[in-house]
Amino acid sequence: MRDPVNPSVESPDYPPELARLPPGRHGLPREFVAHNQRERLIAGLAEAVAENGYAGTTIAHITRHAAVSRRTFYEHFASKDECFVAAYETVMSQLHQRVDAAFNEEEEWPQAIRAGIGAMLEFLVAEPHLARLSMVEALVAGPVVVERYDAAIQGLVPYFEEGRKGRSAEVLAGLSPTTEEALVGGMVSLVSRRIFADHTEELESLLPDLVEFALTPYLGSAEAAKIARQN
């Protein structure tokens, strides 16, 4: 999705909906400007948070990055927290779409898991600021965001639960009600630690490890390792 007004403008650092409106007079409809201001503020917040951490970010930082006035900020958001929630939602819906599309493209469940994890890592590596915002700073940004963060992670559980379908009674006996939760939590923890330590670029090399980890309870470690190491 490119900027409908300016198809040549595409920010390399942000998903299209976070791209900025080029500066200057543009004579755009009021509603579009308002919408775009909101997106600029969201992008501004992501930059400011990457620079200062959530706690250290002020509304002045956000408006400076977004190149809008303080008044404009308050026309869109009541507080820094509210702006963060909007940014978080934007990032997560992007991430969710990518993962979902990759997962659904594969016929076989193990390959679908691999594709979904791959899509997640790819997104995070391509967008290190957004990775930090969604996986590290979200936890600092107050109870509302923490609740959404938890829900987003729990939202990954069904992808794994699909792996139970058609397994033998013996395999199923080895799975507990919390297996999927623990798998998802373990994967997220591996990923967040790399982002926290500013080693986001390492994430893509984690793919085989994560896939093997995720598939082992369902397929046994030999088969899981085989699929994880496939090219």
Add this chain to the structure above:
Amino acid sequence: MASNSTTRPLPGRQPLSREFITQHQRARIVKGLALEVSEKGYRAVTVADIVKRAGIARNTFYENFSSKEECFLAAQNYAMSAALDRVVEAAGEIDQWPQRVEAGLAAFLDYVTEEPALARTCMVEALAAGPESVKCYEESLQAFVSLFRLGRDVSPHGRELPDTLEEALIGGVFWILYQRLLLGETESVGDLVPELVEFALTPYLGAQGARKVALDQPPSLEDGGGR
């Protein structure tokens, strides 16, 4: 009254040492903070809240800690090392690795049940309390990594296991506990021991081997670990 002799020095006796008083005060403050943050969340808690909860003077707080942040770090470290002490004590008594993991996890879960506020401080609120706290949190996970990693020696395919396995397993266990702490469901976390043991041992021993340990059947590593 008898209780007076234990809480207050009798006239003419040695007064309590300065060090003793300081330690006692710090422990009270730390526990006060833990109760406050586990009820209100890290961000919302003020020094005034902690002072009130601990039943001490504001000055006393600042004699011990320079800020809420510093006090939180002390509480987090206190809680995590108390929990880890339990793990080490429980696991250290056992020779067989699978049972050591089981004993260690059980001891850790017991701590969560007994000290929900402190557990929540070091496992939930720590993630919201800024980079220094997150760093300490991550360091504390390392203690478990080394306990789990010993499993590679008893696993028939220990050398082929991915390098990050232990990190992921511990992350998974902590995530389950994080959820329970967040929901305040700490009374029954002990019930999770078998499934967490099974989850943690499966990559090393295979599903069957892990299940046997989790169900307290004698371990037999000859199962081949599923590989």
